[in-house]
Amino acid sequence: MFAEDIYTLSLPYREDMAIKGYRFGKGEQSACIVGPMRGNGVQQMYICAKLVKALKELEAKGCICSGKEIMVIPVVNSYSMNIGMRFFGVEAADISRQFPGREWGDTAERIAAAVFNRIKDYSFGIQLTSFHTAGDSVPHIRMIENGYQNASLANLFGLPFVVVRKPRPIDTKTLNYNWQNRKTAAFSLYTNSNEAVDEESAKQSEAAILRFLTRMGMIRYESHSGYISHVLTQEDLTDVNTMCGGIFRRKARVGHEVRYGDAMAEIIDPYKGNAKETILAPTDGIVFFAHSESLIAEGDVAYQLVHRLHE
């Protein structure tokens, strides 16, 4: 294992922020795994840290395939991680929306540029992404459809779902989009937690990444076969929005099946305690995403259902 500093930023009255990369094996730049760019991606950082540990052990046993090099960047934004902020710096920049970055731009753009310049030539890119909206989801791989995406490679992670999404203007600033534009096969891995470590899903994500690296011939590792992934588009997902705000009492659980008309949740009047609304399943489906906070506003997405599976 080689550790390198990818970028170092000095700040008044704080120690330098160093973005660290850990390299395993020698040879072509095969896979790069990147951790959180927002300060709340604790679960994502934990998964990366577990990967560093696992890859170090595999390397010691000679299980990194020859001619292959793998890099892990456990955390990009330790600045925010240490102080419980989500975004970077006094100007609260979202580093995850600064790619490909600009070497002579503002601070966050320079960070993005330094990271991107270092990792842009890897054949495979895996980013551990946190949800913008607080909620739980079935672990899945997400890809942006821009002509270079390869959903069949995403199946090799062996997670239950792969979502292929059309890019919105704002996506052009993400790492995933810019990786794909430069012909890196890029995947975003979503797990069901951000701020708190969830051991079970961390284990599942770590296993999925090691499985992928094994199947792509980069490591030798005994992995279980995982799931046969279903590839979804945004159209296969149905949003279930609330009709009113209040206290959200969740019944339907992520990963479970619901039938049309099933009671999925109740919204409780925060003053009087009665149920203001019972949220009914608008279709048969599998719960893909569930709002996780106790309060909810009118119109919020309480759930997302997979209403259609392609065979």
Add this chain to the structure above:
Amino acid sequence: MVKTVFSIGLSTGENLVIKKNRLEGEGLQGKGRRVAIVSGIHGDELEGQYVCYEVIRRVKEKPEYLEGILDVYPALNPIGITVADRMIPKLEKDLNRMFPGSGQGAAFERAAAAIIQDLEGASLCIDVHASSRFVKEIPQVRICEEFADKLIPYARHMNVDMVWTNATETVHESTLAHSMNVKGVPTLVVEMGLGMRINRSYGKQVVDGIFSLLYEMGIWKKEPHGIQYPVLSTDGEVEFIRAECSGMFIPAIEHSHFVKRGDKIGEIITPIEGRTEKEIIAGKDGLVFTLREYPMVSKGALLARILTDIRPKRTREEE
């Protein structure tokens, strides 16, 4: 008359409400040409609060001059304003990256769609922003090149110091202005001053400009005086000056001044060492139209922007 444009329930006994004030010329009954002034998309930008107030105050003072409809929306991100948050609180999303929105989406997707729907059919829209909390700006109109030919004739009458084409290479497509311009409603973005502050003289300058433009459009009957024409960024070149080290920035010049090549703009200091880290020197002659106000900087932070090679300003009377 104050009207509700959009309302949606929050969790605990409160609705989020977006309002506008409709001012209407005598006997129009909703039929005349309409101009919309919107502000407060970013909750920490308050310069537009004075602009909205002053526009409404002047119309109320002389309602007989109004020959059309004026819709004024002071607070598109109302809860952001109450907590000085640029973003939509809790969601931590930029409302000005959510347009045109969607009628079926989450709360603010719907709000964005409702705002667009309400603005549709207007003859002109003016979106008033302030700068961030970090840098101070002269009154300016920002437009993207795609719509420049259509917008510059309007922007010229706005009494601003400058029209900046392609100001930033941010994601233009999801802004309110871009959505409206695509829909054929000419929309100007005004930037001025500083975040979390109100500069009365900048506000007054822009309000004079709004009435001057309304006069040109035949919506306001009183002829304005002393309106200045802006310099166009395309006449010169915009030079960005950024911090090349971290520390505290102490400006050596006033905002909105002309500098000569070699003039000192300021310095970055390290207080605990009592040391100057770097002197910031102008590389070209020009107008310092952006100057950093918030002293703490990290490497890359914007310190100043200079518009180089510009002609002196002219007023309408001189032309």
